[in-house]
Amino acid sequence: MDVSDTDYFDLLTNKVSKLSGIVLDGYRDKYLRRRIDLRMRVVGITDYKDYMRFLETNEGELAALIDTLTINVTEFMRDKTPFIFFKDNLIADIIERKQKSQSKLVRFWSAGCSNGEEPYSIGICAKEVFPEDWNISIYATDIDEKCLKNASEGVYFKDKIKNLDYMLRHKYFEKSEDTFKVKKIQNLSYRFKRYDLTNDTPVSKHFDTVFCRNVMIYFNETQKVKMISNFYDSLTKGGYLIIGKSETLPPEMRSLFEPVSIKDKIYMKI
Template sequence: MVVNLDDDFNFLIRKISKSSGIVLSGYRDSYLRRRIDLRMKAVGTNNYTAYMGLLEKDKNEMKEVINTLTVNVTEFMRDKTPFIFFREEILPDIMERKKQCKSNMVRFWSAACSYGEEPYSIGICSKEVLPDDWTVSIYATDIDEKCLEGASQGVYSKEQLKNMDPSIVRKYFEPVGEELKVRRIPKISIRFKKHDLTSEPPISKHFDVVFCRNVMIYFNENQKVKMLNDFYNSLSDNGYLIIGKSETLPVEIRELFAPVSVKEKVFKKI
């Protein structure tokens, strides 16, 4: 008999998705496999069916695997196209509007920033597009202090930077032993702060763009509505909201945001 490991794996993913309510279809197969293999190793099995049996019996292990699958995004530009859209469409539009009111300052919020890949990518895109005398202020928040500590150090392995253009890596990172550390970028400040999107008020106001990708999938409807209302109030007029590719806005708040790019999940405050 030939055992099809792909079927077992896909069945396992469907089961985890169903039990947790988390949409895992936006995640790369290789990423899911790597993370699940780590858990299977930790509990001493290399068989997907046996692991599924364990998940059925042990609620704690279900929690562990969900944490493993969702918490850490460890690659820069794992999903490149929202940043291309940000660089090529959003930043030029913001620049044009700011020039009309004689401002050269922009403000971004990277909500649920994990280990800092997103706020540093925002900083790098901004530096590449905006004139040198512009000031960029980035708030980067997450609920997890471990993530924030790692993020503020800004040290990454070469593997984590493999999706980035090598010339950009050379320009914005400096070697520290085997790893690479983000260089200080003039006129760009990134503030890391602990913040719970489901229970705390918005961190600040007058943002030009709020990035909130791949966290809403873990929230219930009330939490999503609370968070999106907060984003609405913390965005400046015509400010942009960017959510994750596999996420959607709840019906209740659709009148607050107009779609700008359905594909990139970019919206504008109405």
């Protein structure tokens, strides 16, 4: 029986799923092919069958492929305006609601946090606005262990923090020769954890805001719906969901959220 290129592609993605524990069904086929082809070009292989063999016999190749599949591009205050909106508008509303329930604990989730620039940006915005004695807890998750390790170390080159002015750099980072290390700040805590948005069960509840920016562009519709409904369950009533500027909520999820800023893709759980 002739095994087609598509069959080998399916065998290959099954193998990668099995070896890595990452469920790839959530990724669009076209996206997976493009990224795997890219990796194959790097190692000089042109067909999926040969690449499968290469993957089995070369230690380190699986990690390299996962790296290619889960693009980690990010920076502090990426796109700027959603963070400005969060800082100038959403936080005031969160403070008002918390005061009603006499709570001084605020919880944020950065889902698909990459190397940590997003959760630390959330922390900086929050610290700039919330009263000093409030506890700000930031949960940061990603599927990529290497990213999580970088994120928890919190050390960045200058190009990653170009959106931060001098005052913020000085207040939130310790500068050494050519890097900036995130400072420990009182009443601001971060927790980094591996979490697959297309597969794992909801992490926790009562988040005041979930940031999931520039992640679902890689997912198919079914996975997007599953992920957004998990976010819905994880948010407190009236909590906010912030997605990437080029992303949209799946149509069947739109009745669950009220748009707060169409431009910045910010929604409130109804």
